[in-house]
Amino acid sequence: xxxxxxxxxxxxxxxxxxxxxxxxxxxxxxxxxxxxxxxxxxxxxxxxxxxxxxxxxxxxxxxxxxxxxxxxxxxxxxxxxxxxxxxxxxxxxxxxxxxxxxxxxxxxxxxxxxxxxxxxxxxxxxxxxxxxxxxxxxxxxxxxxxxxxxxxxxxxxxxxxxxxxxxxxxxxxxxxxxxxxxxxxxxxxxxxxxxxxxxxxxxxxxxxxxxxxxxxxxxxxxxxxxxxxxxxxxxxxxxxxxxxxxxxxxxxxxxxxxxxxxxxxxxxxxxxxxxxxxxxxxxxxxxx
Amino acid sequence: xxxxxxxxxxxxxxxxxxxxxxxxxxxxxxxxxxxxxxxxxxxxxxxxxxxxxxxxxxxxxxxxxxxxxxxxxxxxxxxxxxxxxxxxxxxxxxxxxxxxxxxxxxxxxxxxxxxxxxxxxxxxxxxxxxxxxxxxxxxxxxxxxxxxxxxxxxxxxxxxxxxxxxxxxxxxxxxxxxxxxxxxxxxxxxxxxxxxxxxxxxxxxxxxxxxxxxxxxxxxxxxxxxxxxxxxxxxxxxxxxxxxxxxxxxxxxxxxxxxxxxxxxxxxxxxxxxxxxxxxxxxxxxxxxxxxxxxxxxxxxxxxxxxxxxxxxxxxxxxxxxxxxxxxxxxxxxxxxxxxxxxxxxxxxxxxxxxxxxxxxxxxxxxxxxxxxxxxxxxxxxxxxxxxxxxxxxxxxxxxxxxxxxxxxxxxxxxxxxxxxxxxxxxxxxxxxxxxxxxxxxxxxxxxxxxxxxxxxxxxxxxxxxxxxxxxxxxxxxxxxxxxxxxxxxxxxxxxxxxxxxxxxxxxxx
Numbered sequence: 001x002x003x004x005x006x007x008x009x010x011x012x013x014x015x016x017x018x019x020x021x022x023x024x025x026x027x028x029x030x031x032x033x034x035x036x037x038x039x040x041x042x043x044x045x046x047x048x049x050x051x052x053x054x055x056x057x058x059x060x061x062x063x064x065x066x067x068x069x070x071x072x073x074x075x076x077x078x079x080x081x082x083x084x085x086x087x088x089x090x091x092x093x094x095x096x097x098x099x100x101x102x103x104x105x106x107x108x109x110x111x112x113x114x115x116x117x118x119x120x121x122x123x124x125x126x127x128x129x130x131x132x133x134x135x136x137x138x139x140x141x142x143x144x145x146x147x148x149x150x151x152x153x154x155x156x157x158x159x160x161x162x163x164x165x166x167x168x169x170x171x172x173x174x175x176x177x178x179x180x181x182x183x184x185x186x187x188x189x190x191x192x193x194x195x196x197x198x199x200x201x202x203x204x205x206x207x208x209x210x211x212x213x214x215x216x217x218x219x220x221x222x223x224x225x226x227x228x229x230x231x232x233x234x235x236x237x238x239x240x241x242x243x244x245x246x247x248x249x250x251x252x253x254x255x256x257x258x259x260x261x262x263x264x265x266x267x268x269x270x271x272x273x274x275x276x277x278x279x280x281x282x283x284x285x286x287x288x
Numbered sequence: 289x290x291x292x293x294x295x296x297x298x299x300x301x302x303x304x305x306x307x308x309x310x311x312x313x314x315x316x317x318x319x320x321x322x323x324x325x326x327x328x329x330x331x332x333x334x335x336x337x338x339x340x341x342x343x344x345x346x347x348x349x350x351x352x353x354x355x356x357x358x359x360x361x362x363x364x365x366x367x368x369x370x371x372x373x374x375x376x377x378x379x380x381x382x383x384x385x386x387x388x389x390x391x392x393x394x395x396x397x398x399x400x401x402x403x404x405x406x407x408x409x410x411x412x413x414x415x416x417x418x419x420x421x422x423x424x425x426x427x428x429x430x431x432x433x434x435x436x437x438x439x440x441x442x443x444x445x446x447x448x449x450x451x452x453x454x455x456x457x458x459x460x461x462x463x464x465x466x467x468x469x470x471x472x473x474x475x476x477x478x479x480x481x482x483x484x485x486x487x488x489x490x491x492x493x494x495x496x497x498x499x500x501x502x503x504x505x506x507x508x509x510x511x512x513x514x515x516x517x518x519x520x521x522x523x524x525x526x527x528x529x530x531x532x533x534x535x536x537x538x539x540x541x542x543x544x545x546x547x548x549x550x551x552x553x554x555x556x557x558x559x560x561x562x563x564x565x566x567x568x569x570x571x572x573x574x575x576x577x578x579x580x581x582x583x584x585x586x587x588x589x590x591x592x593x594x595x596x597x598x599x600x601x602x603x604x605x606x607x608x609x610x611x612x613x614x615x616x617x618x619x620x621x622x623x624x625x626x627x628x629x630x631x632x633x634x635x636x637x638x639x640x641x642x643x644x645x646x647x648x649x650x651x652x653x654x655x656x657x658x659x660x661x662x663x664x665x666x667x668x669x670x671x672x673x674x675x676x677x678x679x680x681x682x683x684x685x686x687x688x689x690x691x692x693x694x695x696x697x698x699x700x701x702x703x704x705x706x707x708x709x710x711x712x713x714x715x716x717x718x719x720x721x722x723x724x725x726x727x728x729x730x731x732x733x734x735x736x737x738x739x740x741x742x743x744x745x746x747x748x749x750x751x752x753x754x755x756x757x758x759x760x761x762x763x764x765x766x767x768x769x770x771x772x773x774x775x776x777x778x779x780x781x782x783x784x785x786x787x788x789x790x791x792x793x794x795x796x797x798x
Contacts, residue, residue, distance in 0.1 A: 037412050038739045038780050040394035058750075123578025124510075124595070144580040146757060226383075230521040233580055234757025235750065246521070249387045251743040252412075 031258035037251070049259035058235065059243055059260060063267070066239045069150070070218040073157040078211060080158065081165025082203075086195075089173045099170070106163035114227035117156045118143070121228070146236035149229045153237050156224050161217070165210055172206035173199070204283040212276050219268050240264050321366050323680050330427035331674035333370065341668050342372035348672075349378045349389060350404035355692035356453070356655050359685045360404055363676045370675075373668060382406075383521075386742060389413065393660075401663040402672055407440050407656035408735040410449060411788045412742075417448040418661045424450070424670050429677055432697040434727050436651055439795045440734070448658060450673040452682075454696025455654025457530040457625055458722050459492075460591055460606045461485065461598045463714070464619040465504055474498070486626045487645045489531055489567045492598065496574035499597045507594070513574030515582060515590035515599045520753035522583030523601075525745045526652050528752045529733065530600055532564025533648035534628035539731045541635050542797040546736045546744075548634070549793050552782040554773040556748060557766035559639070560632030565755050565762040572756060580756060592616075600625055602652065606719065607689035610711055618712040622722040625649060649726040651795075653735045655692060695723055734795050738788040740780045747772040 031049055033042045053059060084102055088095045105113070120126050121142035132138040141148045180202065184194045222241040225231055231238035231246075244264065248257030318326050318333040326333040346367075350360040357379045368375040378400070380388045385405055392399035393416040405413070424430060425447055430438075433451045441449035465471050466483060475483035478498045486492035496513025504511045517527040536545065536558065543549045546556060555561070572580050576595055579586075584601065591599035592608025594616045599605050609620045627645030632638075657676070659669040675681070685693035686700060687709055695701060701724040706716035726732070736744050751769035754760045760768070777785055 034779070036740070036779070037390065037742065038784070124576050129577070139577045141578070144578050146759075149581075229581065230519055232520040232753050232757065234520075234754045234759040236757060236759075246746060250383065250521070251740075251746050252387060252390055253743065 027258045027262060030255055031262050033255040033258075035254040035258075036256070037253070045255070049256045050263065052256065053259055053263055056260075058238070059240065061235065062238045062240045062243045063264075065237070066219065066221070069154060069157075069221070069239070070215055073154050073161070074211060074214045074218055076154075076158045077162045077165045077214060078207070080162045081210075082169050082207075084162070084166045085170040085173055086199075089170065102166050103163045105160050106167070108160070110160060110223040111227055113160060114156060114224045117152070117159075117224075118228045121152050143229055144233060146233055149233060149237045153221075153224055153228060156228065157218070157221065160224075161214060164217075165214060168206060168210040168213075169203065172203050176202050201283075208276065208279045208283060211279065212272060215272055215275065216268070219272075321369075322684065325680070327679035327683070329429055329679040330424075331429065331671065331678045332680060333678075336367065336671065336675045336678075337370045339371045339671060341671075344665055344668055345374045345376065346402065346665055346668055346672060347376050347378070347400045348402040348404070349380060349385075349400040351385060351655070351692075352379045352381045354690040356404050359676070359681075359688075359691045359693060363681055364672070367672050367675055371668075371671075375672075386412075396662070398660065398662040398664065401660055401665050401669040402657065403660060404452075404655060404657045406653050407449060407453075407455075408653035408737050408741055410440075410443055410656070411736075411738040411791075412740070413658065414443045414448055416661055418659045418663065418666055418669075420447040420450055420659075421666075421670060424674055427674060429674065429679060429682070429697070432699050434696060434698055436727050436732070436795070437696045439798075440651070440654075441656060443791060449656040450658060450670070450677070451696055452657050452673065452677040453655040453692065454694050454700075455602055455652050456723065456726050457526065457600055457602065457650045457652050458726070459486070459598065459600045459623040459625055460609070461621055461623065462505075462594075462616065462619055463621045464616075465499065465597055466621075471499075471504060485623050486598070488628055489534070489564070489626045492626045493567055493571050493574065496571060496598060500574040504597070505594060509595070510576075511594075512576040512579070512590075512596045513598065514571055515576065515579060515587045515596040515605075516568075516571065517582060517584050517587050517601055518568075518572070518575070518580050518756060519583040519586075520749050521746075524752060525749040526650070526735075527601060528565065528568060528748070529652070529735075530625055530650045531568050532561045533650050533733045534626070534631065534646050535563045536560025536632055537646075537648035537731055537733050537796075538631050538633050538635075538640065539646060539648075541633055542793070544789065544793055545733055545796060547785075547789055549786060549789060552777050552786050552789070554770040554777075555634060556773060557763070557770040558632055558634055560634075562762050562766055563628075563630075563632070565752060565766060568752070569755055569758075569762060602654070603694040604689060604692070607694075610709075610715065611689060612710065617710075618715050621715060621718045623718065624722055624725065646731070647729060648731050648733050649729045650733045651726065654694065654696075695720075730798075732796055734792050736789070737792050738785050740776055740785075743776050744773060747776070 029042060032044055032046065034045045035041060088098050120128050123129055123139055123142055123144060128142060129139045132140060142152045143149050176199070180198045181194065184198050189197065220241050221239050222245060225237050225239055225242045226245070229237040231242050244257050244260045247253045247260060316326060316334050316337065321333065323333060348360060348364060351357045353361065361377050364375040364377045367373065386409060389400070389403055389405060390412065393413070434454070437451045437454050438447065441447050441451045466485065472483045475495070475498050479494060483495070486495050492514070498513070499511065500513040501510065503509060517524050536555065544555065547554055575582070576590055582590065584604070587599060587601060588605045588608050590596050591605040592614065606620060606622060608614065609616050611617065624647055627647040629642050629645050630639045631642060631646045633640045657673050659666055659673065663669050682693065682697070685691045686695065701720040703713065703716040703720045706719060707713055735741070748769050751765040755762045755765035
């Protein structure tokens with residue numbers, strides 16, 4: 001039964017509809033139009049954009065490339081983030097300083113840091129090759145070879161977002177109960193066994209949350225690629241977000257880029273749901 | 289800023305004085321604008337000073353600082369002080385500039401009165417631009433603009449862009465190396481021929497190859513043969529056009545360079561373009577480390593900083609090399625782009641041989657300006673553009689490399705002006721001769737100024753990048769580009785594109 005008090009919800013609901021539902025519905029509508037640089041407006045062309053998308057090998061290749069990149073970066077971020085969190089979890093000299101220091105990369109602006117890293121990796125002027133040359137290595141084609149560019153983007157992503165993983169995992173560690181550790185100590189468990197039998201299982205739920213959040217963010221990688229490699233050499237570092245940016249904003253294919261965005265959104269929801277289920281099954285031992 | 293302006297005015301005054309009858313100079317003192325002497329002209333300082341736009345607002349969108357953005361901000365501030373107008377300037381990075389202009393156009397908003405943008409977007413923007421009124425097409429500044437840059441500003445016989453920059457690609461090289469007997473001997477030993485300026489792109493690659501990987505200028509740093517814009521989304525498509533043009537643009541075959549105008553069939557995968565791309569791929573061996581990901585800024589820095597022997601693209605690297613603090617000042621020269629002795633004839637389907645290399649100067653896109661047709665302040669907007677490009681401002685802006693304003697008037701091709709800036713006579717002569725002769729060449733190539741040019745160029749850049757990265761052969765890469773171009777033609781419409789492309793062909797075939 002609708003009562004007058006329910007109308008107090010109306011402003012919040014309208015705001016929600018305006019900022020979430022309207023753009024989404026509008027994007028769906030645009031994706032069925034031929035809106036581009038010459039044809040502005042919402043004509044109706046049926047599923048032509050989606051049919052074109054199915055044959056767009058560049059899009060599918062970028063998706064495949066992103067899968068590899070995300071798997072590598074998030075795995076490294078998780079391992080390093082966990083290690084750093086464990087390092088400062090227990091009382092240690094300068095622990096508070098290191099906690100703040102580890103967070104610095106995450107607090108910097110991605111675009112600015114990408115510019116800095118691009119300079120670091122500059123092959124004739126950057127410090128990376130200078131340092132390597134002192135030990136007889138190089139010059140390394142950081143940004144001009146396909147493998148080098150891919151690795152460079154991975155390094156920057158890991159550097160920038162490991163602190164996020166560190167923060168979440170440290171919060172999880174701090175909130176763990178003490179009793180299991182007391183029991184493990186009484187039983188004489190080694191530190192390694194304590195980690196694998198106590199810490200890791202207890203941290204599984206928060207680990208899954210952190211990994212999923214990072215996968216969602218990693219799937220949107222754009223600024224690092226834009227600044228450092230422009231998707232090159234060739235298409236070696238082109239990700240779906242960057243590809244959609246090119247189609248939508250550089251080439252002004254508004255209708256087609258809307259279709260790409262929606263297809264990408266649906267694919268991400270499906271893939272990430274499957275990954276979350278699998279992680280729950282293997283790490284926690286249940287599906288939900 | 290003022291210091292910079294004042295400091296650079298001495299040379300300007302010398303040059304200006306030689307161009308003008310002294311009696312015509314204005315008596316007003318405009319030195320606070322960095323102008324020692326106002327120059328006569330339709331929109332000079334005194335003429336604009338006499339206008340009153342108090343209470344009116346002018347909205348301008350332009351590129352980020354410094355290129356074009358800095359002179360826009362400077363002259364907007366001056367215009368506001370002179371006329372009393374409120375002038376708002378929005379600076380936008382290049383990657384976002386097109387959509388920031390196009391979205392208000394498509395949605396019918398009157399967001400900006402004055403627009404600064406890349407001249408090749410005229411094919412997309414022409415429907416939304418106000419024609420330049422006769423009072424301005426007859427102005428003193430416009431009378432001095434070269435015919436080719438008037439052509440660039442014209443659409444269907446009507447001037448709709450306001451010329452304020454002139455761009456072309458040409459060869460830049462280190463004279464101290466080419467004229468060095470030791471280097472000449474080294475080259476002869478390596479190749480069996482005399483060291484000469486490259487007349488073809490094959491020769492360019494050969495010279496670049498010989499002078500790569502050793503310290504030929506004795507500064508303790510390694511040197512390389514060629515710096516080129518090779519980064520996919522950083523104007524690389526223009527570098528490719530420069531390289532492919534002499535092989536694909538036959539002097540006796542008109543009717544289209546990128547497309548066959550009659551059929552709108554893409555020509556991008558024909559043998560001339562493929563040959564140009566193969567040589568581009570080959571040239572990578574002579575790039576500095578990281579050269580395959582060089583954007584325009586890297587190319588400017590590499591050649592202008594003395595790392596590489598040769599380069600080609602816009603003026604910037606040359607101007608950078610000629611800055612007062614440059615260690616290679618007056619050790620550089622300008623020359624026409626290399627040509628080709630074998631040129632693809634698409635009418636006969638065969639390669640034609642030439643004793644003298646075929647040259648196809650690339651009148652590449654540069655900056656242009658326009659007034660929105662939706663503007664409610666068109667008079668003020670055109671006054672601003674006329675003021676921006678008045679004689680004193682233009683001579684001032686030409687001297688500052690980072691401003692991105694390059695010669696586009698006949699008076700700019702005066703060697704004495706550049707010598708007045710401290711350039712050696714040989715350097716200045718090679719510069720103005722190279723630039724001015726391009727104006728006379730009848731085998732010029734222009735950009736694809738049609739609706740959807742961004743789609744066409746993005747597709748081409750991607751294909752070229754795939755070939756440069758070794759992902760595809762030159763032929764396969766360009767076959768892919770041609771297929772994508774055909775799809776774009778189908779989407780936008782062959783008739784619509786043909787009508788637009790005819791404007792380009794007129795420029796090339798005239």
